[in-house]
Amino acid sequence: MSQARIVVLVSGNGSNLQALLDAAASGELGGDVVAVVSNRPGAYGLERAERAGVPAVAVAPEQDEPRRAYDARLAEVVAGFSPDLIVLAGWMRILTMGFLGRYPDKVVNLHPALPGELPGVRAIERAWDERARGERDVSGVMVHLVPDEGVDSGPVLATATIDMTAFTTLDDFERHVHHVEHRLLVEAVGTLCRQSTSTTEVSP
Numbered sequence: 041m042s043q044a045r046i047v048v049l050v051s052g053n054g055s056n057l058q059a060l061l062d063a064a065a066s067g068e069l070g071g072d073v074v075a076v077v078s079n080r081p082g083a084y085g086l087e088r089a090e091r092a093g094v095p096a097v098a099v100a101p102e103q104d105e106p107r108r109a110y111d112a113r114l115a116e117v118v119a120g121f122s123p124d125l126i127v128l129a130g131w132m133r134i135l136t137m138g139f140l141g142r143y144p145d146k147v148v149n150l151h152p153a154l155p156g157e158l159p160g161v162r163a164i165e166r167a168w169d170e171r172a173r174g175e176r177d178v179s180g181v182m183v184h185l186v187p188d189e190g191v192d193s194g195p196v197l198a199t200a201t202i203d204m205t206a207f208t209t210l211d212d213f214e215r216h217v218h219h220v221e222h223r224l225l226v227e228a229v230g231t232l233c234r235q236s237t238s239t240t241e242v243s244p
């Protein structure tokens with residue numbers, strides 16, 4: 041049976057990428073990570089890919105390069121790996137329709153908050169600040185499709201709720217959020233992999 045081909049886009053550490061690489065290697069994912077692409081040449085995620093024997097490609101924006109031009113270049117690089125799925129795992133750039141329009145229903149993002157909450161960067165810290173102000177007791181993690189340029193929004197594939205009252209420090213809370221992210225991302229991407237291969241197989 042052919043496995044789903046996954047391209048992972050990262051900008052930094054890549055602990056979620058690592059969860060996908062490990063799950064792919066153990067067979068749990070039901071898909072292959074065929075390439076890792078980063079907008080930051082120094083991203084640790086690229087090193088993780090190399091260590092796993094997966095092609096690692098840096099596509100750095102040029103000075104003053106318009107977003108659309110960059111996204112067209114990025115789309116070409118990604119297309120070279122014929123992906124069934126593209127996973128944004130700590131990808132810190134908004135993608136324009138020039139990229140997303142080429143991959144309808146194939147781009148998946150991970151956000152360390154519940155649907156509709158805390159879009160943008162530093163969501164974990166902002167949730168913690170809100171908790172300190174008595175404004176929330178619960179946060180979570182979501183995996184969703186990326187149909188358009190909306191930030192951390194789109195059809196939800198999976199969520200996990202986290203009771204914040206169980207944590208006394210931001211560090212502990214953050215560690216737990218990442219742990220939950222790793223599990224949820226593997227589950228959600230695994231489900232998509234199985235769907236994408238069964239769709240491929242029934243096609244004439």
Ligand code: GRF
Nearest residue numbers: 053054055056130150151152
């Ligand atoms: C994760 O919290 C993810 O939800 C957010 O950026 C972080 C990336 O972490 N979008 P890592 O690079 O996977 O370790």
